[in-house]
Amino acid sequence: MSPQVNVDSPRSLKLPSQFPFSVVKIHWKQKPTEKLAMDSAPLCPLHFVFIPFMAPGHVIPMVDMAKLFARRKVNVTIVTTPLNSIQFQATIDREIKSGSPIQIQIVEFPFAEAGIPKGCESIDTLPSMSLMSNFNKAVCMMQQPIEELLEKLSPIPCCIIADKHIIYVADIANKFNVPRIIFDGTNCFHLLCNHILRKERVHEDVSHHEEKFVVPGMPGRIELKRSQLPGIFNPGKDMELNVFREQVKESEAKAYGIVVNSFEELEGEYVEEYKRVTGHKVWCVGPVSLSNNDELDKALRIQRDSSHDESKYVKWLDSWPPRSVIYVCLGSLNRAIPKQLIELGLGLEATKRPFIWVLRGGYGREEMEKWLLEDGFEERVKGRGILIKGWAPQVLILPHKAIGAFVTHCGWNSTLEGICAGVPLVTFPLFGEQFYNEKVVVQVMENGVSVGAESVVHLGEEDNSPVQVMKGNVKDAIEKVMGEGEEEEKFRERARKYRDMAWKAIEEGGSSYHNMSQLIEDILHVKG
CATH class of the missing domain: 3.40.50.2000 (Glycogen Phosphorylase B;)
Incomplete structure (x- = not known):
């Protein structure tokens, strides 16, 4: 099978009915007079x-x-x-x-x-x-x-x-x-932690999955449980997937370098330590979501569902006071079982606060739809709660002044988007490296609180996953960052501080801007 490449004319595709438009082959175009945050350097x-x-x-x-x-x-x-x-x-x-x-x-x-x-x-x-x-x-x-x-x-x-x-x-x-x-799609905290665990294997010395151990060599005291580690340290029953993970690990070691969607002001100690112990070239060039620097960029960033009108969410948020709305999204590959999602929904209801809850397809969609219909949840929260069933314009919603907290699964993209928006985080990790990212938020940045999830929900083993977080846990965690006390204000101050750092990092003269320049220079040198 060979690719059909035609750079001279548009190319139409026969697509399923949910994609009623054509893909057009893009041409090289340069219009120097029409610039959008363009660098002034000559063409590289x-x-x-x-x-x-x-x-x-x-x-x-x-x-x-x-x-x-x-x-x-x-x-x-x-x-x-x-x-x-x-x-x-x-x-x-x-x-x-x-x-x-x-x-x-x-x-x-x-x-x-x-x-x-x-x-x-x-x-x-x-x-x-x-x-x-x-x-x-x-x-x-x-x-x-x-x-x-x-x-x-x-x-x-x-x-x-x-x-x-x-x-x-x-x-x-x-x-x-x-x-x-x-x-890699994650951060240097994750890269360093994985490297140490692969080398030292301290997680294998604990007698029980729920027993805590200290990760040696990490800046600061980082404690984890074996039940919180990614699948590569907790292999499941899918042997093909386990073999694939090992192949990925071997391939990583042979790469010229690693580009990371993070910024040095956020995790500088982990960046330097990872470079030191591995000898790898590492360029932190994030947060890359800040490439979307106006409202249209944010709305067009990715088009997953053309039926949604993004402006209606903004108008709804405009009707609420500053820092009053909870935004909830557990990612595009939601692994939470329906019973766990129900507890999350009941916890949101118990806060008596306005919220936007993004319910993507993921696991148990039919069961969740049945509960929403039979329980009457949507009717009870009507007016103060919006359910988005599908894709949401997250980078458009999060920076809105009405958003007061972000309940997140701690996927690194979402975590960074919350940081860039200057919003305190309520962490609800589910799988992969998400428990690592929770450590970054709660312990390194001190910019959020955990709902209390303790174990990874492994791919293909969702049916065996218990309900880990009850509605009371959800309500209490949200109140810890959205209240009006001194501690809550400290969360907001730290959120604003890291937001400002993130924006400075990506701007000309910032650390991520400099690192991108270094990468370009490096490749120019190799090419020469």
Whole structure:
């Protein structure tokens, strides 16, 4: 199977009915007179190729990062599949009009060959997580088409920045003799913690999953439980997934460097320690979500559901006093079981405060819909509670002056977006590295409180997951950051402090701006 690349004319696709529009092949365009936060430097003789993994939490930050590089006059190509490209087509079109040398190139997704239903080109669209192995198979089948695509690109690519889960990019980079930089999608706290645990294996010495242990070598005293560690330290029953995780780990070690969506003022000690103990090149260039620097950017950032009118949420928020509304979102790959979500909803109701609750597909959608209908929850909270069933314009909602707290699953993208908005966080980690991120928020930044979740909900084992957090826990945690006392005000002060740091880091002269310059210089040197 070879990619259909045609840079001379638009390309239409036969898409499912929920995507009633066409994908247009983007042309190189530069209009120096139409600028949007563009760097004033002359066009850089470099061409970076970005290859994101097909899941919202991976695609979104890589597209944001690609935009930032293009604004620095680096030629940028984003390689993705037809349905994934639709989601960020509008924001890339806007970048091109501003003068950025950026384009999207399409590679077909082999859903039929891999045994995946048509239209499922992103993890969050899979009808069942049991298809994860099929999905990874489809991703691996894209290697040859991507190689053929890169051969036709002009100018010739001189660097590939790819998600760490696309392991065959190592072979592609070797074939084209260009550096491969991996995008991890988390932070240096997570990278350092994983490195130490792999080396020291102290978690294996505890007698019980719920017993605490200290992670040696981490700046500060960091305590974790084995039950809170990512899947690589708690392998499940899916042997193919376990093997894949090991392959990812091996591939990481061979990369030229790692680009991280974080900023040094947030976790500087962990950045330096990770560089020291591994010898890896690390560039912190975030928060990349701040590439969306006006309301239209935020609204166009990703188009997951065209039926939503983002302006109605803003108008509703305008009707509430400052810091009065709770925003709740447990991520695009929600792993919370319905009984746990029900406790969360009842806790929100018990606060008597206004709220926006984002309920994405995820696990147990039908059961949640049944509860909402039969329990009468929506009717009881009518007027002060909004339920968004699907995608929400999070970067548009969070900075609104009415938002007083963000209840988050601690996915790193969401955590950073909350930090950039200057909002105190209520942490509800579910899976992956999210318990690490909770430590960053609650212990390192002291910018939030935990609802009390204790164990990872592993992929494919949701049915065996107990209810960990009761409605009273939810209500109490929210009140700890939204009340009017001295402690609550300290949370708000720290939230504002880190928000200001984040914005300064990404601006010209800031640490992340400097690190991006260093990366560009590094690749220029390699190319020379």
